[in-house]
Amino acid sequence: MAVYGIDLGTTFCSVAYVERGQPRLVTLEGGGPTLASLVLLTSRGGPRAVVGSRAPSAYRELVGEAERAPGDVVLVRGSKNHMGVGSSVYAGPPWRLGERELYSTDIAAVILRTLAEMVRARPALPPLDGVVVSHPQRFRNREKLATGQAAKMAGLPLWGMITEPDAAGWAYGLHARAVGAQGTSQTFMVFDFGGGTLDVTLLRREGGPGVAQLHAIDSYGVQLGGLAIDQRIRDALVTQYAERASDHAFSLAAVNESTRERLLELAEWFKISLNTDAGTDPSPLSRSRRRKFTPVFDQDTEGEEVTLELSLAELSRSIGGELDRAMACAEEALRRASLDWSSLDEVLLTGGSSLLWPLQQRMRERCPRVRIHDDPGHPLNPLTIVASGAAIHGAALAEGGARVGVALSGVVPDTFSVRAWEPSPESPGGRRAVLIPLVPAGTATPFVGRRTFSVRGGSSVLPVEVFEGRSEREATRVGEYRMTFPQPMPDGARAEVRLDVRSNGVLVLSVVDAATGTIQEARLDDAPGLYSDEVLAARASWLQSLRVDWNG
Incomplete structure (x- = not known):
């Protein structure tokens, strides 16, 4: 059974699988290991998409000498930067194809379908039994769920998702074990600088003769690439x-x-x-x-x-200016982890933008032990390390959770909170809304955060609003979940609210009635900007009928 790892990148994608314990890259465009994340949409001659590096030249041919792009032709770049957005964005979604409006979830589905077709077009490769798709560390719940919807729209058997720095950590841990780097404890930084996002994750590796243990310490990211x-x-x-x-x-x-x-x-x-x-x-x-x-x-x-x-x-x-922002992101990750540059044994540069020589020089000024593997065939090459790590994670899932030489525990990049009400100091007798953290940013996963609250009685339905963000100012609403109990809860009753952050990224909210022990649960698998089941099925059906060109 083969579970492929897919790096669904902002500018480039790659695909890998595991064979005899080692990741193997799938050949994509031009005999190389990547596919450009470019999509041309046109309704000329019927709805059609051109995916990959051919898209810009096809776009120029269709546009010709026009001052502005005609309404029936559009070239989509960087759609991943708007994942999970269901409203209009300047220079972004929706993109029109005929009478249909497409969002980033649709574009991602087109790219994922193309990658699957490329794999299936090569008979020598193992059958595509499942996929693990990567996403940026900074993606919030809505964006992660939208990525999962894109995989479903593309008809892919989604086994799981993994953050890009965690995937790089899997690949790094397996490689370090393979070359004999055991018996030591190391703290290192994964500096994942891609086409649209920069994620900085700090990890600690525990060596030994058995499975390499990788523990995420903290993470920070910005939209930059x-x-x-x-x-x-x-x-x-x-x-x-x-x-x-x-x-x-x-x-x-x-x-x-x-x-x-x-x-x-x-x-x-x-x-x-x-x-x-x-x-x-x-x-x-x-x-x-x-x-x-x-x-x-x-x-x-x-x-x-x-x-x-x-x-x-x-x-x-x-x-x-962009390099200054990139280094500031690394500094902030270290600050949040209460570390400094001297605390690091190594910096692992990943992502296509990490190949910038000026960036590498800035990094070496702060930490002399900077590792970058620019050999295209190396398992830790910046353009393909994430796909390799996702494939290793997929292989572990295929083996029933068995550890493929390395085990990794992730970290929560943003605080998860619930809305509560407390007495207002400005208005005697009044109340004000506050956010109460359940899971602080930087918490290692899996983790269950819990707080006990007094509830206002008179109803058997207890609404719980969940938010995601390190501060109240930057928090976004994950959703409101209405917990229904068999009997109304009396005024002043105690209820424990729990948020279970699982190692696979799934979030489960539960409320426990302290008096009766009754538990109500809800998976946080809905958010604004996501497609309903009916819309998702309709768009998936349309996507299967869309003509997609990728091989000329």
């Missing part, structure tokens, strides 16, 4: 063109849609070209790259052809 960096580099290229062409009115708004897309691709090319193998260059900051560029303004007007040139030093300066 390769997409933001590409946009910053694109802005620098726009400024340079304006200077070299002496066209100070030149801007993104002045050019047509195809040119805007080419500028973003050009920014990505400069980023990859300048940073690839920069560590082997004796003078990396002085290395530079050049590309000719001619903008198109409309059907009748082209701009002057200019050679754009960018050095690694200039690129580093242009993305300095």
Whole structure:
């Protein structure tokens, strides 16, 4: 039985499975181990999606010289940044395909379906019996549930989900055991810098001759990644063109849609070209790259052809703000764990954006023991380590929970609280709403948080509102759950509220009537922005009929 691990990334995806105890990567686009998380949607010739690196070129062909993208063509980038959002977002969802409005859950389902088709198109691979899908550590309950809905829409047998840093921890722990790093206790940081999210997780590894034990200490994340960096580099290229062409009115708004897309691709090319193998260059900051560029303004007007040139030093300066934010995220994770850089035995860099040489240099200034495996075939390669770890977790699930050489306990990134009422100091006799934490941020999982409250009597229905967030200001509502008891609870009755955070990420809320011992439970598997069962089934049926192109 094969349970595949899927890294559903913001900019790239990868897939792995376990064979003879070791993760194996699935070949995807162009003979490599990744698939670009790009989706072209068009209704020309019938509803159709093009998935992967072909999507931008197909988009430019359909858009032609139009100043703005026509209504029947849309290129979706970074949809994962809006997972679980069911309302309109500027430059985001909904994306239209014919008469249908699509959200990030739908786009994720299209990508997951494509990945499954790629696996099934290779007869030499084991049958796809199940999947474990990864998600960012910073995803809240709604976003995790939406990811699960996407897997169901794609027709995938979902065995579980895992955070991206935890998946990297699984792969790291198994590799460390395989190379004989046993008998020591180590504290290390997983710095997972991907296309749209940055997650920093601190873990402690306990060595030994048996199973490697990994314990998450704390975690912190922000929305920041390769997409933001590409946009910053694109802005620098726009400024340079304006200077070299002496066209100070030149801007993104002045050019047509195809040119805007080419500028973003050009920014990505400069980023990859300048940073690839920069560590082997004796003078990396002085290395530079050049590309000719001619903008198109409309059907009748082209701009002057200019050679754009960018050095690694200039690129580093242009993305300095993003790198500052990335390092601040790491500092905050250490602060929350009451650690400092000297506490770390190692920093493991994962995610495509960790391949940025300026970032690696900043990290080495703080911790000399920085590990990054940029060999594409290495099990800890930044682009594929998450899929490898998810596959290892899947193999453990397939073996009935058996430990595949490593066991990992996760951590809750955000506080879970319930709303309660207390006397108001500003209004004598009045009451005010407060959030009472049940599960503090940084708590190791599995964990059951509990608090006892006095209830206002007269009803057999006790509503419980659950919130997620480290502070009251940033907390979001998970949902309201109405617990129905056989008899009304008298005024002043004591009730214990419990929140069970399980190791697989499932949340179970329960309320215990202290007088009778009666327990009412609810799984927190509903939230605003999710599809109802009926809508989910209808969208899954539509998705199966959608034409999806990924292999030309």
